[in-house]
Amino acid sequence: MKRIIFVTGNKYKFEIAQKALKGTGVELIQQKIETPEIQSTDVREIASFSARYAARSLGKPVALTDAGWYITALNGFPGPFIKFINQWLTSEEILKLMEGKKDRRVTIKGCLAYCEPNGELITFSSQAIGSLSEKAVKTNKEENTSINELFIPEGYNGRVESEIPREEMIKYWAKVESYWEKLAGYLK
Numbered sequence: 122m123k124r125i126i127f128v129t130g131n132k133y134k135f136e137i138a139q140k141a142l143k144g145t146g147v148e149l150i151q152q153k154i155e156t157p158e159i160q161s162t163d164v165r166e167i168a169s170f171s172a173r174y175a176a177r178s179l180g181k182p183v184a185l186t187d188a189g190w191y192i193t194a195l196n197g198f199p200g201p202f203i204k205f206i207n208q209w210l211t212s213e214e215i216l217k218l219m220e221g222k223k224d225r226r227v228t229i230k231g232c233l234a235y236c237e238p239n240g241e242l243i244t245f246s247s248q249a250i251g252s253l254s255e256k257a258v259k260t261n262k263e264e265n266t267s268i269n270e271l272f273i274p275e276g277y278n279g280r281v282e283s284e285i286p287r288e289e290m291i292k293y294w295a296k297v298e299s300y301w302e303k304l305a306g307y308l309k
Contacts, residue, residue: 123308124148125235128156128175128185133263137294138184141301147308154178156185164189164201164232165244172234173242180238184304188231190268192253194222203268212257212270225252227272233300235307243307245300250275258284 123146127138130153138149156171156178168187175183189201195218199206206215219225231247257270258281269282274293282290295301 122148126150126152126181126183128183141295145305147305162200168232168234172236176236176238182237184235186233191228193226194224207266212267227251245303247298247300249297254281
């Protein structure tokens with residue numbers, strides 16, 4: 122069994138990764154550490170830098186993910202700065218940015234960076250497609266953010282992520298974030 126530190130403080134991300142890796146022979150151990158996050162518009166570059174930093178700091182193999190939300194009508198905004206948008210803007214404020222916009226497509230680009238303590242690095246990518254709702258759907262789910270009160274995953278018949286049951290969304294993201302399976306294959 123290969124043991125890897127998954128650098129995240131996000132319990133939801135950890136559950137998704139565990140679901141994706143179930144039965145693969147890879148064991149994840151969640152650890153939250155602060156890593157420098159370089160300013161870049163490339164999620165691969167951001168994840169790679171942070172993974173190298175974490176692997177060297179911990180002296181163990183690490184996996185780290187980063188994602189960007191690219192809203193077509195806003196010329197790809199907010200991209201990899203989604204974490205900050207979720208902190209700074211409410212879902213209603215995001216909707217104000219979308220006023221008068223017909224094209225509501227969103228592409229979510231994800232990157233998993235795996236790094237050994239010696240700096241050997243490999244990355245895997247994923248992509249999800251969806252759209253933004255015309256109104257926010259607020260629920261009391263622990264993992265709610267401004268953006269997932271608006272995101273309609275492709276194939277979910279207009280249902281917003283925040284209203285889809287947690288277990289169903291964990292399955293969805295585990296499938297979409299196929300980079301976990303790719304990592305398991307790489308480690309065999």
